[in-house]
Amino acid sequence: MKYYIQTLGCAMNYSDSERVAALLEKMGYDRTSVAEETDLYIFNTCSIRQKGEDRVFGYLKNIIEWKKKNPRLLVGLTGCMVRRTSSKNSEKKDQDELIKKLKPLDFTFRITEAQKLGEVLEEVRPGLEIPELKEAGLSDYLRIRPKYTSSFQAYVPIQIGCDKYCTYCIVPYARGREKSRPMEEILAECKTLVENGCKEITLGGQNVNAYGKSVFDKQSGKFGQNEDPFITLLREVDKLKALGLKRLRFTSPHPRHFTDELIELHTQLETLVNHIHLPVQAGDDAILKKMNRQYTVDEYRRIWKKIKKVLPGGSFTTDIIVGFCGETEQQFEGTRRLYEEIEWDMAYLARYSPRRGTTSFAAWEDDVSREEKARRWHVLNEVLERCSIRYNESLIGKTLEVLVEKYNEETGECEGKSRENIVVQFPGNPDMIGELVESKITKALTWSVKGAEVGI
Ligand code: 5AD
Ligand code: SF4
Numbered sequence: 001m002k003y004y005i006q007t008l009g010c011a012m013n014y015s016d017s018e019r020v021a022a023l024l025e026k027m028g029y030d031r032t033s034v035a036e037e038t039d040l041y042i043f044n045t046c047s048i049r050q051k052g053e054d055r056v057f058g059y060l061k062n063i064i065e066w067k068k069k070n071p072r073l074l075v076g077l078t079g080c081m082v083r084r085t086s087s088k089n090s091e092k093k094d095q096d097e098l099i100k101k102l103k104p105l106d107f108t109f110r111i112t113e114a115q116k117l118g119e120v121l122e123e124v125r126p127g128l129e130i131p132e133l134k135e136a137g138l139s140d141y142l143r144i145r146p147k148y149t150s151s152f153q154a155y156v157p158i159q160i161g162c163d164k165y166c167t168y169c170i171v172p173y174a175r176g177r178e179k180s181r182p183m184e185e186i187l188a189e190c191k192t193l194v195e196n197g198c199k200e201i202t203l204g205g206q207n208v209n210a211y212g213k214s215v216f217d218k219q220s221g222k223f224g225q226n227e228d229p230f231i232t233l234l235r236e237v238d239k240l241k242a243l244g245l246k247r248l249r250f251t252s253p254h255p256r257h258f259t260d261e262l263i264e265l266h267t268q269l270e271t272l273v274n275h276i277h278l279p280v281q282a283g284d285d286a287i288l289k290k291m292n293r294q295y296t297v298d299e300y301r302r303i304w305k306k307i308k309k310v311l312p313g314g315s316f317t318t319d320i321i322v323g324f325c326g327e328t329e330q331q332f333e334g335t336r337r338l339y340e341e342i343e344w345d346m347a348y349l350a351r352y353s354p355r356r357g358t359t360s361f362a363a364w365e366d367d368v369s370r371e372e373k374a375r376r377w378h379v380l381n382e383v384l385e386r387c388s389i390r391y392n393e394s395l396i397g398k399t400l401e402v403l404v405e406k407y408n409e410e411t412g413e414c415e416g417k418s419r420e421n422i423v424v425q426f427p428g429n430p431d432m433i434g435e436l437v438e439s440k441i442t443k444a445l446t447w448s449v450k451g452a453e454v455g456i
Pocket of ligand 1: 049169279281319320321352353354355
């Protein structure tokens with residue numbers, strides 16, 4: 001029996017899919033990369049914007065056709081769109097709304113209940129022989145050992161959910177309250193990874209630098225009172241350099257908890273890279289307040305100045321939403337001007353997408369027109385392209401360390417990322433995949449740079 005997982009959205013979803021893959025393989029399923037020939041199709045969904053949900057509806061149209069050809073095909077859905085673990089054979093009152101709405105769907109499962117996958121599969125296909133997954137730790141889905149997709153890079157979740165309640169964001173509803181994973185468990189996962197050749201670890205969470213600080217975490221009493229638990233965790237993971245860890249990243253932090261100590265740590269820990277991604281979302285105080293971001297433009301600016309001073313030459317990136325409820329032309333101008341001032345090296349620009357269930361959806365009208373959102377996005381994108389190429393040009397002549405991720409046979413080039421998280425392409429060979437190679441930068445493009453190979 002074959003399985004296929006279609007993952008949409010953020011790195012956390014990709015990591016969750018690695019856990020689902022591990023469970024399915026324990027149940028005797030084999031992975032296929034040909035979606036049409038699978039016996040079990042699982043969507044791992046993203047609800048951050050409507051666009052992500054629309055993609056699922058698009059895929060399901062194809063699946064209706066495949067189901068006609070292969071009536072044994074089972075289709076399940078997990079991730080942010082799902083509220084309940086259920087199947088089409090569950091009692092109507094227990095079913096997730098999506099089962100009632102989407103015909104080709106056989107079952108849904110909340111990702112935090114991934115270990116119930118066997119039960120729902122049996123419910124939709126009685127007689128299916130599924131071994132019981134009675135392994136220690138399966139009560140907590142983060143303890144499921146993932147089937148990692150790469151041997152040299154890994155994303156390790158350190159926290160689930162979010163307590164920040166930005167008014168536009170579905171995450172606290174889709175993923176629940178913020179809860180940090182015990183430090184020993186994270187360190188054990190990281191250690192095993194590094195012992196197996198992993199060179200780069202990304203610690204992940206929706207509000208990652210609030211690790212160990214939520215109401216739940218305080219009640220658990222596991223994270224101590226003295227040092228910031230996130231700082232302790234970074235220091236501990238950094239020690240794995242002795243076993244071969246080369247790079248440590250984290251994503252995505254919140255400005256509220258971005259302390260000077262955390263900034264300075266980047267110069268103290270050998271593995272912690274010189275790239276900081278810090279979502280700003282908007283460059284106007286009234287909009288930030290309405291978004292419930294809990295900082296002002298000036299507070300963000302102060303963090304940026306400190307980062308620039310401590311990490312000159314490092315890269316600094318962000319997330320921005322344009323067209324939030326009631327955002328005036330002047331307020332948008334504030335965001336544009338802030339971009340010109342800070343010159344983020346890269347940014348993810350999003351048009352505000354109202355999400356049912358969030359505060360902004362209930363409280364305010366989505367009153368910036370589609371056309372105006374598109375215009376603002378393009379204005380900002382033009383500044384972004386200019387800043388990105390400017391940063392890339394500043395790298396010309398420098399030698400960067402590249403962790404090679406792939407090799408292109410047609411061009412004979414290797415591609416990977418530098419510690420600054422810049423995509424570098426340079427002439428190389430397939431044996432370099434997974435290796436750290438030095439490359440002297442010769443040319444800057446908008447989203448990447450070209451280099452010459454210097455050495456391993
Ligand atoms: N509309 C548009 N963008 C959003 N994001 C989160 N929620 C929304 C929304 N409702 C963006 C934010 C966040 C990133 C992960 O997605 O910029 O940082
Ligand atoms: Fe959403 Fe805000 Fe939490 Fe980020 S910090 S996941 S934007 S609620």
